[in-house]
Amino acid sequence: MIDQLILLLPAASLASAVLIMLTRGAIGRRAAQVSVVGGTVSFLIAVALLIAALSGQDNSRLELAGSWGSLLFDPLGVLMGVLITGISLLVRVYSVRYMAEEPGYPRFFVLLDLMTAALLVMVAAGDLITLLISWHLIGVLLYFLLGHDTRSGSAYRYGFWTFITYRLGDLPLVLAAVVLYTTYGTWSLPGIFDALAANPDAETYFGLPAAEFVAALIALAAFARSAQFLLHTWLPYTMDGPTPVSALMHAGIVNAGGFLINRFAPVFAHTEHTLHWVFVVGLATAVIGSVLMLSQHDIKKSLGYSTMGQMGFMIMECGAGAFALAIFHLIAHGLFKGTLFLSAGSIIGQARRNDGVPKEDLYTFIVERRSARNRPPWLLMAVITLAIPVIVLVLTHLAVAPNLLRNQGVEVLLLFGWVTGAQLIFTTYNLGSQNPWRLLTLIVSSFTIVVVGYTLISHAFELFLYPDHELTDRLYEAAAIDFGWFVALVVLTSVVIVVGWLRAFYTERGRRGGMRPPSHWWRNFHALISRELHIIDIYTVITRTLLAASSRINVWLRWG
Numbered sequence: 215m216i217d218q219l220i221l222l223l224p225a226a227s228l229a230s231a232v233l234i235m236l237t238r239g240a241i242g243r244r245a246a247q248v249s250v251v252g253g254t255v256s257f258l259i260a261v262a263l264l265i266a267a268l269s270g271q272d273n274s275r276l277e278l279a280g281s282w283g284s285l286l287f288d289p290l291g292v293l294m295g296v297l298i299t300g301i302s303l304l305v306r307v308y309s310v311r312y313m314a315e316e317p318g319y320p321r322f323f324v325l326l327d328l329m330t331a332a333l334l335v336m337v338a339a340g341d342l343i344t345l346l347i348s349w350h351l352i353g354v355l356l357y358f359l360l361g362h363d364t365r366s367g368s369a370y371r372y373g374f375w376t377f378i379t380y381r382l383g384d385l386p387l388v389l390a391a392v393v394l395y396t397t398y399g400t401w402s403l404p405g406i407f408d409a410l411a412a413n414p415d416a417e418t419y420f421g422l423p424a425a426e427f428v429a430a431l432i433a434l435a436a437f438a439r440s441a442q443f444l445l446h447t448w449l450p451y452t453m454d455g456p457t458p459v460s461a462l463m464h465a466g467i468v469n470a471g472g473f474l475i476n477r478f479a480p481v482f483a484h485t486e487h488t489l490h491w492v493f494v495v496g497l498a499t500a501v502i503g504s505v506l507m508l509s510q511h512d513i514k515k516s517l518g519y520s521t522m523g524q525m526g527f528m529i530m531e532c533g534a535g536a537f538a539l540a541i542f543h544l545i546a547h548g549l550f551k552g553t554l555f556l557s558a559g560s561i562i563g564q565a566r567r568n569d570g571v572p573k574e575d576l577y578t579f580i581v582e583r584r585s586a587r588n589r590p591p592w593l594l595m596a597v598i599t600l601a602i603p604v605i606v607l608v609l610t611h612l613a614v615a616p617n618l619l620r621n622q623g624v625e626v627l628l629l630f631g632w633v634t635g636a637q638l639i640f641t642t643y644n645l646g647s648q649n650p651w652r653l654l655t656l657i658v659s660s661f662t663i664v665v666v667g668y669t670l671i672s673h674a675f676e677l678f679l680y681p682d683h684e685l686t687d688r689l690y691e692a693a694a695i696d697f698g699w700f701v702a703l704v705v706l707t708s709v710v711i712v713v714g715w716l717r718a719f720y721t722e723r724g725r726r727g728g729m730r731p732p733s734h735w736w737r738n739f740h741a742l743i744s745r746e747l748h749i750i751d752i753y754t755v756i757t758r759t760l761l762a763a764s765s766r767i768n769v770w771l772r773w774g
Contacts (some may be wrong), residue, residue, distance in 0.1 A: 215330070216271060216274055216287050217274065219266075220263065220286075220338060221257050223295055224332075224335045226255040227327045227328075229252070229253025230248055230323075231324045231325075233248055234248050235427060238320040238324075241320075242320070243314070245324075246306070246313075247310075249306050250307060251311065252327060253299065253330065254303060256302070256334070257303050259741070260296045260299040260300075262293040263287065264296050264701075266504075267288075267292045270363065273287060273289075274286075274401070275287070275340045275404060276542075281341070281343075282341045282342075282401050283344055284340030284344060286338055286339070289679050290476060290477065290541070291338045293545075293678075296339040296540075297469075297545050298330065298337065298466055299330065299334070299415060301461075301466050301552050305458045305556075306323070309323070312457065316362070321362075322359075323397075325362070328351075329354055329356070329359065329462070329467075333470075335347075335353060336470070336473075337473060338672075339403070340404070341428050342390075342403065343359065343401055344744065345403075349384065349470075350384060352380075352467060353381065354377070356377075356380070357373050357374065357377040358367040358532060359455065360376060360454075362455065364457070366454055369454040371456065372448065374449040375447070376452055379447075383434070383439050386434040386435045387432065387474075390435070391416050397416055398527075403477070406728030407480040410424075410425060410480060425481055426485050426486065429485045430488050431473060432475065433491070433492050435471075435474060436471030436472070437495060439471040439474070440525040440529060441468060442471075442495050442499045442526060442529060443502055445528070449512075450518030450519050451515075451518075452518070453515055453518060461551075464521045464552070464685060465547075465549070465551050465555070469528075471528075472529065472532065472541065473527065475492070476537050476538075476679075477688060479537050479680070482532075482537075482689060482692060483689050483692055484688070489532070489534075489693040491533075492532055492533035496527065496531070497530050499522060499526025499529065502526075503519050503520070503521075504519075505746075506519040506743060507520045509743045509744050517555060520551070521547075524543070524551075524570055527543065528547070529546075534623030534624075534627055534693050536623050536672075536694030537680065538672065539676070540673045557670065570615065596716055598639065599636050603632045603636050604617050605636075607665060608628070611669055628643045629704065631665065632711075635665075638661060722735075
């Protein structure tokens, strides 16, 4: 029964696409109804598979074509299947009216159904060939979806930009598949993982350690697909495509990098240095994406950079060894970002009619740039800001898993949780209120509830996705660095944060109304951020140089 459901999961969306394609002339606008029905069937099948996995059904592998064409039934695949089918169904329903006036109405739903089927095959792929085919098809279908409006030159341009970036990211994954097959002699993913566990020190070309080399290649493929820094430019510039496509892309497709790393978790468990670089790249992407998001005036582009920052944080969680936490993050972010994209138009329309901003403390601080008069003592608030998040985070994690804090990765994530909580309380201090202690109590209570829920759910995800505690321990060990360096980095970071917060509080204390003119350094930094670090300008120069060089070569060859 499970094997039949696994096969029907992508087949329902594929059948919907084929039916619309064959009967598009007869059904016309009813193509949307066919697509919604197909999406509903896929979602119900995914939910049934998830229930089976939660009830303790053993993992299985359905073979369709011998050495390739296999599908897996496992917790990771079915959980991602529910996310994909759920978001895809919402996008279908939203598109029924949104795309009604667009040309190529049936074609859009065909592409949407094919994309859903390709995503479902990718998350359930049981061998390298099936994974590579679906991985490649996702990029091709996304190109056609982004360029659905053939009249838009910018949509075509940035759709092609996305296609090229995806193709560059495909090369490392293809090479990783070749290395795995030549090293272990099988295309089957479970077979590869078993062989790797039996011989973790196997070497490949040029005497390189197979696990380390393959993990690095997989990480590179994930970086391109999840818009990590320097490979991120396609993501915020693909907003000229239809809004439903943006929602599906930011809520589902861009998460493929986090899924890929989790799918190959047994490979990363036998590495020594790869997860360190994954952490660094994710951290840089998270910081840069968040900063660039704040400088945008276009709501959809701001959401694009927000997604970049969140993808960086997700990759950083993988680099810290918290693979299951990254899956929970991508699911929560997918649902949240999909909702934002699908409601962006309504929000813009409401803002044009009425800004809806009350003339209270929040409006006074953000719009008029004036601070409220009632404030607690700055030094007391500084201590509260730094101490309360630490207490809440540590006690919550100790209550869930007493031995959890022995992992460096968890401690790193706690450090970032501390920074986030401190930022929240500091913002509360800046806003001010007629009753500041009441507002502070509400903020701290909300923060505690969020942390407790986040910790409990992430712990449950780890138990569900990785019931083998030996694997999770190896992942944390692979992400760990030398203890002396780790302590030094944590202490140094903590000191910098504490000094920074105290200076910020002291500055707020010394402010006497009004806004100080920005410094020369601040103006230069703002100019750099507003130009998006000049990354696009650099790529434009490189593109023009390559085109000019290719023109010269073409002329030279014709002369020859």
